[in-house]
Amino acid sequence: MAGDPGRHYRNRGAGREEDYILPSLVWRVHVGDNNAMASARTFIGIDGCRAGWFCVILDEENGWSCYVVPDARVMETLVAQADSVLIDIPIGLPDSGPEGRLCDREARRLLGRGRAASVFSAPARCTLAAASYTTALELNRQASGRGLSKQAWNIVPKIREIDTLLCNNRALRGVLRECHPELCFWALNGKQAMHFSKKKVQGQQQRLRVLERYLPQCQALFEQACSDFLRHEVARDDIIDAMVCAVTARYGYGRYRTAPASAVLDGQRLPMEIVYYLPDHDAGAGRHPLS
DSSP states (O other), X not given: OTTXXXXXXXXXXXXXXXXXXXXXXXXXXXXXXXXXXXSSOXXXXXXXXXXXXXXXXXXXXXXXXXXXXXXXXXXXXXXXXXXXXXXXXXXXXXXSOTTOOHHHHHHHHHHOTTTGGGSXXXXXXXXXXXXXXXXXXXXXXXXXXXXXOHHHHHTHHHHHHHHHHHHHOGGGTTTEEEBOHHHHHHHHTTSOOOSSOTTSHHHHHHHHHHHHTTOTXXXXXXXXXXXXXXXXXXOHHHHHHHHHHHHHHHHHTTOOEEEEEEEEEOTTSOEEEEEEOOOOXXXXXXXXXXX
């Protein structure tokens, strides 16, 4: 990886390397002290994938790289060395009540009818202890009076990973924040949601055209990632979702907006908010929304 300038990432921590073997290749993540920091800020977008977590890393000089890390323990090393990290996973969970999270309701409102369904309700905190969908469904009904979608249940292990990470390492709470790719695209595209599903080729190309305004090399990044990772490890839409999270972190750093405008804290004092970046479309990239 180090010899490929298109995928170069300036590692900001000096120390030993640990190898993590996945079905297709070996990943090296630097761990150790943080004294050898590079001058450029670093921004990371993360999306869950079958192989673990897919990470896109950008810096202020438009350098980039992409990694798969197997779990939150390894991810912690990257997050601790970054300036801002946006992840597509619920952070902050309700204890009870039928209303669910205000941030989910607000994100649906902003997206409108076309893409509102892409924001599913986060489970109640008690479901993290469930060992089966049947148990989680019953626990969620007891806590909130609502059912639990299979989609939500399928990511409960990943929600649990990030929840544990942030509960155990409070220093990361201001760095690792929740975003939603469809809300990010809505904002980057002049408050217009994507028309096509991200699972379809035309939907993927539509999203890449939006990203290209902010990251001219996004097509190269996407193609390289598609070449490097097997589809059963990292899906095409996982790559694009992580890319928009990284672009939002890169351009929105210090200028984030959140849904809702003021975060609501959960019982563990984790913010229940969804981060996005709304550019000034009168002066800069993304001026003309894609239809």
